[in-house]
Amino acid sequence: MIPLDRKDYITLRSNVENREEKETKIIQKLEPFINGKVGMYVPIKGEVNCFDEFKRYKQLYLPIVEDEQTMNFYKFKGKLYRGKFNTYEPSNKIKIEPLDLDVILVPMVGFYKMYRMGYGKGYYDRYLKQTKAIKIGVAFDCQKMDSMTIKKSDVAMDLIITESKTIWKQD
Template structure:
């Protein structure tokens, strides 16, 4: 399956609310310290709504030069350069100060994630020692994936039915 097919599959997940609730319950014990999270797009697992009141939450802002940084979420979002919602606060966190980072996935194979293909997350994940938690629905599990040297494995992957540890 290519990325477009996987995104379409993810967008059509049945019983989404119940599955996301199970994922959020499994994530909850890891929500300690400074946490990087994302605002969901294209059918990504929505963990944000359940954790948006968490005080040490950081959201990514991507730049045209391929760089991504995380900025503190203080309750307000605005539509950024790539039509994604971004935090209005411009207090950037150093990658080494993040304790946990929740990572969206289009698909996954073993401990590796398939993203949108631009490498934003992989470049950022190389800079941090945070616990890397990929979140996905069971239907996003792949039977095979080409793994590149630049791909950063997750420390754990959480789906509605499994927690997979490195």
């Protein structure tokens, strides 16, 4: 059997059946963690959409990729615009320091054990190394991988939430 690659997992994620029902289950599991200053993402390419549910939360921060190496989170105040990578970004520039975030919801292309596959540029891993926030990977069950090469630069999630499971780091 040929292992799936990044593109295959993006396709699987984009074609999830009963998406609304599965996202509702994921959101219900996320709700107890939406406390303090929360880093979140606006979904692209079929990522789990928890943004629509939590966008009214007062202490919400969204990522902006600033250059080839740097991503930071900025306060969301209700307005978004299309950024340079065709992603939605907050319209203001009130930056939060990595150590000031309490929770970060992290999108995934796929996951293996407590590690995520992203888009391959390392933005989240570099940022996550700078924070003590609870790192919550958000994915659908179909994104679970049978194996993955874990690099030294990869950062483990504290928990991963899918529609059917909450996987804790110590599990």
